[in-house]
Amino acid sequence: MCIAAPAQIVEIREEEKIGFVDFGGVKQQVKLDLVDEIEEGKYVLVHAGYAIEVIDDQAAKESLEAWDELLDILDEEDKEFQAAADK
Numbered sequence: 001m002c003i004a005a006p007a008q009i010v011e012i013r014e015e016e017k018i019g020f021v022d023f024g025g026v027k028q029q030v031k032l033d034l035v036d037e038i039e040e041g042k043y044v045l046v047h048a049g050y051a052i053e054v055i056d057d058q059a060a061k062e063s064l065e066a067w068d069e070l071l072d073i074l075d076e077e078d079k080e081f082q083a084a085a086d087k
Helices: 057-086
Strands: 005-013 018-023 026-031 043-047 050-055
Touching: 005 026, 005 057, 018 043, 026 043, 026 050, 043 057, 050 057
Parallel strands: none
Antiparallel strands: 005 018, 005 043, 018 026, 043 050
């Protein structure tokens, strides 16, 4: 299974075809070879170090909310696992 995560473009270096994106406070370099019409402030889906699709603000918001829900569930499961392990 492949998962692409949404991120906001914070810097573009067109001559190198790379950009820097923000994953909720974590900055990462990504390749921009697969997307067109990008600009700082827009959202992209990132997979394996490549921006693979530009998404609109509404799609980004919905995707980020889903990621937050997933992370909350995983965090809760981790707490339950740790509590069971401590017994």
